Amino acid sequence: MTLIWATRGRTWGFRFLSDGGFPDPLPEYDKAFLGVEDEREVCRRVGEKVALRFPDPSGWQDLAGRVIPHEFVVFPPLADGIDSVKDGLREVWPLVADEFARVWQLPKPPSVEDL
Template sequence: MSLIWATRGKSWGFRFLRSGGSADPLIDYEDVFSGLDDQSQAFRRLGDRVALRFTDPEARKDAAGRPIPHEFVLTGETAKGMSSLEKAREKIWPLVADEYAKIWDQPSPPAARD
């Protein structure tokens, strides 16, 4: 599975939790999300990559009361067959939901992993 995952927690700001194997996931993230800054939900296919953004399905909010967004860059086999926001969310969220549930209210996020 190749995905970059960026989100924030209850008390920690925007962080990459998965790097997708990239030495600098910010470059890939900025490229695929360019122009989608003000959209709370997004799905965009850009060649063999997909940008996916949705609010936390459990309706969690950070300490300031803002909804938690989850943002993904999907590539390769992970991006294949993705045709809509709904289908992508249904496939990707179950892969990270338990992991996020364990860390979202921790004082600091774990280091990004591949």
């Protein structure tokens, strides 16, 4: 996949569920979201990449009742067609929705290798 994906599950905290092929995706993630850490929805271009954040489209919540956010760093060519959160929901969410439905209730977070 041409993206980094971070989210949380029903009982587990934030984890990378896709590493974008990086041994450590955190530096790329941090650069992409620098300055928009507290915004609920984000779609911004950072060079050729897109930082994308939106609440879970199904409204799923963790045990504390918080809606689960999904955060992506999207790389070309997928990033080329994303200019808004709406574009991200249309282009990115279908790529991960089934996988998230499978893992979000797991008692322990899956590793990137498990996905």
